[in-house]
Amino acid sequence: MVTVLIFIYFISAITNSKRVVIFSGVLISSLLYPLTFVFVLMLAFLITQYKHFLYNREVMLALVFLLFISLKNSFLPIDIRGDLLGLSFVLFQSCYYIKEEISLYTMVSRLSFFPQMYCGPVVKSSDFIRNKKMNIKSLALYHIIFSVGLFYKTYITHITHYVYANDDSLLNSIYWWAYMYSDFLSWSLMGIGIAGLSGFKMPISFKSPFFSKNISQFYRRWNITIYQWCIDFIKVKIYNKFWAYTNIGFATASLALWHGLGFNFILFGLFNFIYFFFQNKIKKKNKLLWGSQIIYYAFIGFLFNGFLPSNLIPIISNWSYFTLWFLCISIMLFFDYKSFSLVRKTINRHPYFVIMLCLSFVVFTLFFRKVDGQFYYAQF
Template identity: 25%
Template sequence: MLFNSPDFIIFFIFVVSVVVIFKYRKFQHLFLLVASYFFFYYTSNYLIILLIFSTLLDFYAGREIWKSQNITRKKIIFSISLAGNLGLLGFFKYADFGISQINAVSHSLGFESIPFLNLALPIGISFYTFQTISYTADIYRGKLEPSKTLREFALFVAFFPQLVAGPIVRAKDFLPQLREKMENFGTNRLSLISIHDRNLKLGITIMAFGFLKKMFFADNIAPMVNDIFSNPIGLESFTIILGTIAFGIQIYGDFSGYSDIAIGAALILGFKLPLNFNKPYFATSPSDFWRRWHISLSSWLRDYLYIPLGGNKKSTGRTYFNLMTVMFLGGLWHGASWNFVVWGLLHGLYLAVHKLILNKFPILKNNSFFKSKIGKIVSISVTQYFVFLAWIPFRVHDVDSMMYSIEKYVLIDFQLISLFTTASQHRFAIGLIILFVILNFITFKKPNLVESISNMRLSYWILILIIIMSSILFFFDGNPEDFIYFRF
């Protein structure tokens, strides 16, 4: 039921937070912290201990790293912080996966299997561990001063709008906003929020489009995706390609929808979170795709993994190795399953091949053809062909089904009767896909559309919100799909 789902609970806590914070601004940070911990406890129960552990570990580790003048001591403390965070993440997320791999080998050798731990995956652990790691890493590099108070740092780690599925926020972006609010508190009168407040209107508009992406598009496309990929063997190419396109749109609507909801909610509460998606399906190259898709993760992997490994400053071969390593770990970050590793390695291969081509043919870097309209269409089409190909292993876990689906996607064999049958069975979802493409193209051509809507006259703005919410409610079937990235 909707009222028992985490997304409804987060929305309920958000509404209560807005009311309380704008009526009693003096206590806003304390209330936000309590609300964040309540949300995490509601969704994860006793596993809130892990969140508290990471918070305490990195708060005090950051302080000690900053105070220490001995580089060896700094490295030891930073290593302890890394070991604590990655140890928790590895144990709860990958222990059973590791046991399954050991059992596969031991079974072939005739040994007894190790029993599974059946650990519950703490919601948001992949996100808040990366946040706290970036905090101590930036302090270690001398790029960030440690948090002044434990309450301040705890709110940074547990801030509930983006706690469970990002964006991955960095302390250097979030902590200054907290401090500015505290410093400016004395100059502000206690008052209720005004409907004419710019951040309120923009935040609500961003949230509305987030709910539209998630509940109107992603949730209504999901049944077709589930129907196709629950047992894809035997289906012909058109159905597989349709399912692949549908899943690409579903995961985008689902994940970018959550990011929009988190960004809009945070904006209403007075905080600016980083952009997490920027029209990724209009990317013109693999590297351009990762500048547009899950930006907070891709930039994190670049700054805290790719560059420390040497980036592209070493030999050419080392650069390719670094790309493959980063994307391998990026795939594994998404889940303890080989299909995510395949997805990550495919993207690593795309990045490596793209860089290889540009190195071999430097004339292509600034070629006028790729700046023309036709050239951009070609670049986008080729890029998205491979991006959507990689969505197959992301969605299909079974190896046989995965390989069959990839074969049908690559080696096209259309059957006209099957094409019409599939289109007839899923005409509503296909209509949503077409509508999504049209709206996505409009927002690509008009990147400030959401902001323009938020600046409309109040009556027009409310009318658009009513249209959006009516569309969601009219097609809501009473069984909302969980956010896909809650699993990671």
């Protein structure tokens, strides 16, 4: 999978062509995930042919899609779900096309755009507009975005996964967050970087989520486009002073349904819903609010995974990996906190050097990396 993305990255970097990159993405999607591609064709055909019937029924369609995704993730074996990789994002994204005047070919090409299809972000039609004013600084920015994503996947995700998979202590929830974030962020950055090199400005999926003071802010920064999809389509018409909080609570809880109808996911969604209102009650008590958010990170992973720790204290069998884990976390948090200012300064001063450095790193990683890795959310 990483090799495929590197291949498309070089095509995008060399050609900067919208048509070539889209064609390559669609071709690779059809070859690697033909089952998902068939669904894309069927879905695009149904939407374009029955748009008049679906008009003003997009909320109903979104609920049907969410239920379908939940059933798929609940009852299909993981190996079959792997063959349907990207289907969730395709269904989420297609809801935005119901009220758009768009041809069948354009819809298929956008829904099956490989760098973005299988790991997001969920792109609206208005976001799929090519920026024709690409300068050297813009290109350098997207080279960095792709390279950072590649670095996360091939190095940081490898470390965070090893520690998470080999520890069943009370810290397992923290290890799980680190692994899931590094893995999801890596694929997302690579997709955004490839699209950006061809002029497509994709929306970001994450925005320093672990610097959030409550779970409402956390989900507005974590998997941003899917949370926005829930806000746009999963609405409850309760006209009182709490209606906004109710809708945000339902959106947060409905994210759990994406993962399936398992008892642990239902509890996860219910807990998010209740915890949102609890934090809203203590929103003026900053210290208590920050403390509650730390507790959320420390224990929600157990609820999501349906897992209880076997040990209170981690048993460290490999100190080198444990030390590298701390280094990886420090890099991720530092990147979240200082990335924008550092990247902008570097690009403004040395854009050509940045591009050459990124290209050299990608080439090195292509030939000398030891791990490839599966996308974490492939099972969902």
